[in-house]
Amino acid sequence: MKLLTCSFRWLTSLFLVVAFQAHSQSTQTYTYPPSEVVTIHSKVLNEERKVYVHCPKVDSADVNKRFPVVYLMDGDNHFALLAQYADYLSRPDVLAMPKIIIIGISNTKRTRDLTPTNSLLNYEGKPDSSSYKGSGGNENFLQFIATELMPMINKNYKTEPYKIFAGHSFGGLSSLNCLLTHPDLFDAYIAVSPSLWWNNEYLLRMTDEKLKTGSALNKMFFYSDGNEGGSNSFFHKNLLKLDATLAKKKLKGLDYLYKHYPTETHMTEPVVAYFDALRFIFKDWGKHR
């Protein structure tokens, strides 16, 4: 009987230890600000398209407020990052930009959608039929955005007219192509390391042809490159050419910024470049409040 009492006591204290541990440490799921995945059918592209949508948290004072929108290419890569920047930089104790909506467009056929011409030439100007087959669908992709995606977003979310188009690499190429061919689609353009080598520097030539010296282009434009083969790389040389062309054109109303990140790779650059791009685009925002 004594043994039993002892055991019972031991069991009781064991139970207490377990209970105390359970009390001293508890685990719950961390809740991120909610985002949505919206799938729409595109008649233009004849396929289902998936976009990620992140809206600002709205308090009672903001119930009727509407928000600028970022349309971001390569949504699978950089949507969560930009959603994070948008939330943090618009916090009441940071106030570096307004609350904005981020739309991250997920890829289906990336090369088709984000290249302005059909070309099989690689970055050295040599034929590469396997990688670039079906390229040249950027005009269609921009039509999808203008006639299908934007109306759906404007219908379902509290958008204001101000819109930003953002892309990296082929996405940067697409952003510049939109600025040249449909400048009215967006108010600001971001091209992080645009692949200006595409089709023997097709877009560099178009930039020079389409933009008439001294003409008006009331837009903001941020473009950048990283260390993509050193200071003699075709990436860096092409971005310098773009920068020189824009300087030469003296466009009225164009507010542009070129940033070179010599310590960043092609893939790390977007982290800092998207931050700098948002800071640039909203640099005067605080002054109007």
Add this chain to the structure above:
Amino acid sequence: MKLLTCSFRWLTSLFLVVAFQAHSQSTQTYTYPPSEVVTIHSKVLNEERKVYVHCPKVDSADVNKRFPVVYLMDGDNHFALLAQYADYLSRPDVLAMPKIIIIGISNTKRTRDLTPTNSLLNYEGKPDSSSYKGSGGNENFLQFIATELMPMINKNYKTEPYKIFAGHSFGGLSSLNCLLTHPDLFDAYIAVSPSLWWNNEYLLRMTDEKLKTGSALNKMFFYSDGNEGGSNSFFHKNLLKLDATLAKKKLKGLDYLYKHYPTETHMTEPVVAYFDALRFIFKDWGKHR
């Protein structure tokens, strides 16, 4: 009957429209990489403490892998940002750093925990009894981390020994205080705009006293400031003093980097500074793979 047929036809086509819309657009919840909120009881601090935990996604090849850990102060402010950086920068197509675990420590009494001395002086050296009452608990806070938080994290998550301590403002002060008083607790230290003004520049004096010229300190240390009142601000002057002191000391093994961000505010700076700090700390990581 004809009317009924018509109505029926109209109803049918309405149904088709609704069905088509339902088909052409669907919405789901976006899934962020999961994180946890762990609450533990601290005997040292005599209170419940909440920490946010983000672990890397592990594929079958990584099942037995262990990961470095970032202990981040002001977890409520910057945890989601660092979790995002950790995920993105360790992706197979980015590979700028290893997969790491982020521990974001949520605040209870911030001034108590993150200041090294009891002081009621504000940044101008004038008494401010309301804001800084109860300050000076950093040693206790570091004991909580060393004797309660770290053992709990090591027990429950796949940690490797390499650890980083990261903080902003008072959190930066706390990071430098730890480097001076318990350097062995972490392998690398991040101090984003540390509040070196604290208590008549107490930590600047301690830095000069505690670090013996030519002694060994095998650590990495990143510190920075933004535009916090211009180039003549006490923030910038103090950071320059810290930088000059470390240069003078010629410490063996200390790998340090000072970054000044003249275009960033006290609150926007952490976004780019934490990115640069991680890039700095893992700058040689790729070379060893």
